[in-house]
Amino acid sequence: MVFDTSLSKSGRGLDRNSVTLWCRSVPVVDFGFMYFTVIMNRILSRRFLRLSRIPGLQLHTTGVWMAASVEDFNQAKVQLGTLKKDPGNEVKLKIYALFKQATQGPCNTPKPGMLDFVNKVKWDAWKSLGALAQEDARQQYVDLVSSLVSAEGPPVTAAASPTGSEKAFQTLLVTTEDGITTIRLNRPQKKNAITVEMYNELMEALDLAGKNDSVITVFTGSGDFYCSGNDLNNFTKIPEGGVEKMAKDAGELLRQAPSRRYVKAYIDFPKPLIAVINGPAVGISVTILGLFDVVYATESATFHTPFSNLGQSPEGCSSYTFPKTMGAAKASEILLFNKKLTATQACELGLVTEVFPDSSFQSEVWTRLKAYAKLPPNSLALSKQLIRQVEKDKLHAVNDAEVDRLIERWLSDECMQAVMNFFQGKAKL
Numbered sequence: 001m002v003f004d005t006s007l008s009k010s011g012r013g014l015d016r017n018s019v020t021l022w023c024r025s026v027p028v029v030d031f032g033f034m035y036f037t038v039i040m041n042r043i044l045s046r047r048f049l050r051l052s053r054i055p056g057l058q059l060h061t062t063g064v065w066m067a068a069s070v071e072d073f074n075q076a077k078v079q080l081g082t083l084k085k086d087p088g089n090e091v092k093l094k095i096y097a098l099f100k101q102a103t104q105g106p107c108n109t110p111k112p113g114m115l116d117f118v119n120k121v122k123w124d125a126w127k128s129l130g131a132l133a134q135e136d137a138r139q140q141y142v143d144l145v146s147s148l149v150s151a152e153g154p155p156v157t158a159a160a161s162p163t164g165s166e167k168a169f170q171t172l173l174v175t176t177e178d179g180i181t182t183i184r185l186n187r188p189q190k191k192n193a194i195t196v197e198m199y200n201e202l203m204e205a206l207d208l209a210g211k212n213d214s215v216i217t218v219f220t221g222s223g224d225f226y227c228s229g230n231d232l233n234n235f236t237k238i239p240e241g242g243v244e245k246m247a248k249d250a251g252e253l254l255r256q257a258p259s260r261r262y263v264k265a266y267i268d269f270p271k272p273l274i275a276v277i278n279g280p281a282v283g284i285s286v287t288i289l290g291l292f293d294v295v296y297a298t299e300s301a302t303f304h305t306p307f308s309n310l311g312q313s314p315e316g317c318s319s320y321t322f323p324k325t326m327g328a329a330k331a332s333e334i335l336l337f338n339k340k341l342t343a344t345q346a347c348e349l350g351l352v353t354e355v356f357p358d359s360s361f362q363s364e365v366w367t368r369l370k371a372y373a374k375l376p377p378n379s380l381a382l383s384k385q386l387i388r389q390v391e392k393d394k395l396h397a398v399n400d401a402e403v404d405r406l407i408e409r410w411l412s413d414e415c416m417q418a419v420m421n422f423f424q425g426k427a428k429l
């Protein structure tokens with residue numbers, strides 16, 4: 001029998017009079033249920049041990065054993081749907097078999113054919129329960145689900161963070177639901193311009209998304225813009241070391257450095273990365289798209305890299321990914337001569353995967369993403385890595401070269417003048 005905190009708290013299935021701990025069929029402790037509950041909670045909450053894993057240790061009640069009710073069973077079915085972690089095929093088969101036994105009794109349906117692999121395995125699991133009584137199957141089902149739920153720890157409360165969210169950020173909304181980690185740029189009043197804080201949070205969010213249970217990771221923006229690129233205020237916050245220090249720090253943020261590695265975080269991201277472009281995209285939010293696996297755009301989105309206007313040069317590996325995707329001539333129009341693309345043009349050039357009507361964009365895209373997130377995660381991640389692996393070294397080298405050039409550009413009069421023009425209201429895109 002598996003005990004967990006929720007079981008010991010509610011006392012479900014136990015006679016509350018007393019509980020005896022047995023070791024190798026010898027009773028070693030006998031105490032009242034209340035005391036037992038207190039001790040079990042302390043032991044389990046400190047994660048010292050799980051009684052079911054101790055060889056020879058058995059738990060016996062001295063009173064009447066109460067089987068799980070139909071209500072408990074129904075509640076367990078609901079709880080099963082809230083599990084965040086996949087319990088694995090073996091456990092899922094056990095759950096399936098117990099469910100069938102509890103609801104239909106012993107298996108007496110014909111054995112599926114040899115080639116019907118999945119149904120055959122399920123049938124075998126059910127059949128293996130033999131003549132187990134329905135109420136015992138119900139109890140085992142409830143216990144199994146209960147142990148899985150408690151193994152995941154207490155549910156995250158709404159007050160602690162938004163639904164499905166793993167961590168609260170200042171400039172992003174990050175949620176994980178239905179196998180999708182969504183990273184939403186969340187400075188709509190500033191058109192989601194990327195501050196230094198946001199760069200750092202994006203790296204942290206990517207790191208978490210790469211390690212959590214999600215299958216795919218999706219970027220999108222809050223409000224009417226996807227992103228207006230680098231926040232030009234980043235250039236106005238001059239640190240103690242002066243402009244040179246500012247340019248160097250910004251370069252390190254983009255480049256492969258131990259703790260600051262913005263573009264690197266995209267190059268090395270291990271799972272499928274999808275951009276949902278909900279409105280205009282500018283600067284680094286466009287160049288980085290070459291490192292995404294799929295880009296969906298709403299019809300009215302635009303794509304603009306005004307580097308020459310700003311006295312700057314391309315980044316996000318676009319000096320390599322853009323010519324590779326669309327040819328040097330088209331890439332030069334965009335990266336040198338500031339050509340703004342419509343979503344349809346960006347799609348024709350291969351920067352965008354597909355364009356959707358504004359009216360149905362969100363519903364069509366999210367339906368598709370939810371379906372993608374149901375695909376086998378390991379297969380997806382490994383296939384992505386096969387596609388990207390051959391180019392990784394090249395991309396890191398391109399990133400380094402681009403950043404070296406940018407650090408020079410950020411110190412140039414051309415760049416300083418362009419930034420001043422923006423804040424004096426002289427230059428808007």
Ligand SMILES: CCC/C=C/C(=O)SCCNC(=O)CCNC(=O)[C@H](O)C(C)(C)COP(=O)([O-])OP(=O)([O-])OC[C@H]1O[C@@H](n2cnc3c(N)ncnc32)[C@H](O)[C@@H]1OP(=O)([O-])[O-]
Pocket residue numbers: 189190191193194228229230231232233250254282283284285306307310312315422427428429
């Ligand atoms: C580091 C790696 C290198 C990266 C390179 C790049 O990304 S290059 C690309 C660099 N990016 C650019 O050059 C884009 C510069 N931005 C623009 O040209 C225009 O804002 C616009 C066309 C994006 C939107 O025009 P619109 O008339 O629809 O809206 P609005 O103008 O009224 O904006 C609302 C508020 O947001 C503010 N804000 C917006 N974007 C930025 C920003 N990037 N920065 C700071 N602030 C920004 C704006 O000041 C205003 O603030 P306020 O006054 O309310 O306190």
